[in-house]
Amino acid sequence: MRVVIAKCSVDYAGRLTAHLPTADRVLMIKADGSVLVHSDGGSYKPLNWMTPPCTLSVSEPDEDQRAAGFTEIWTVTQAKTDDRLVISIAEVISETVHDLGVDPGLVKDGVEAHLQELLAEHIESLGTGYQTVRREYMTAIGPVDILAKDALGTSVAIEIKRRGGIDGVEQLTRYLELLNRDPLLSPVSGVFAAQEIKPQARALAEDRGIRCVVLDYDALRGMDDPETRLF
Template identity: 80%
Template sequence: MRLVIAECSVDYAGRLTAHLPMATRLIMLKADGSILIHSDGGSYKPLNWMTPPCSIKVTDPSQEQTAAGLTEIWTVSQTKTGDKLVISIAEVIADDQHEFGIDPGLVKDGVEAHLQELLAEHIETLGDGYSLVRREYMTAIGPVDILARDHGHTSVAVEIKRRGDIDGVEQLTRYLELMNRDPLLTPVRGVFAAQEIKPQARTLAEDRGIRCVVLDYDALRGMDDPDSRLF
């Protein structure tokens, strides 16, 4: 991973356009080809990013740009979509590179990992006509628990938690923002699935168009006995 702290402005051009004015920011260039731009605030969410596969071209600024104080222009092009991220650098404060090696991935607690496995085996729990595409669908910012398709063949990203809170909804929201930039997947709908979903998390999810599903662990394991129920 390469970490560059620079005084820069950023312009994104794609299905939407966005501009970040000149400021000191952290530019992360990851080994998977993704680029993320962070400020020293705003929690963990990047201000802008580009998903792999993408290419970077570094050029000298024009005379006009040089007069404005720029020293380098980075043009990041998304190979599949043609989207571009132009990073205009005035000063590089630090430029470090680190080898991380192979990451073993996120190890979830036993119940949460088992919920993912069981839901993948019984994907029809989400509704008739649902089909599994794959578990642990990798994105530039981490793996989505399950990628499925509904009866209309629309892509569905499923985030699974033991206890569903606001952080889980925010996590799924980030995945959806990223996945909906992929023309091979979009449109992607979200499902937030948990054994228990807090009211605040449900309100936030529904406000963002994310469907909430409460999972019955025993039913998924085939241990639910309908004859023992009172109703």
């Protein structure tokens, strides 16, 4: 990561054009090649940027640019579109370079594995008499998140997502087709469970006879008492 604080102007040319007048800004050049221009406001969003694949070249200013007070010109070119981000440097105030190494990624609270664990422990939240048979029930095309039985003893395949989309419904549909071929399990119904279910996914699931359930993560963790809610 290279971080430069500089007095500069910025021009973007390509599918659209944009100009940032000369001011003090933060320039971030990441290891993946991306270049971001930040101000001391606007929250996390850069004023302008270029995503990889792109190349950064540095050149001397021409006479007009030198007369305007610029000492070097950075040109960032997008390889796929030929869009250009031109950063005209008037003064470099500070510059640091640091190797951040490999990022382990963001570990979010409430990821699917944790939701699966919590729902298996509190399977009765799907209905009275539900029982967990097994987590990660293996099929020929992969594991079903939870295999359970309802109050009548009917097998239920449960697919869990943080955000439920059409792909998740299609995945559960394939599991159900396989599981219903097993005479020891058939008939098997399906439950599509997620913290958020997209309307298109809900419509597809319900059309296929799959029940949709929105999971309350805090309630599963025992951190939310419905009786204390105002609404």
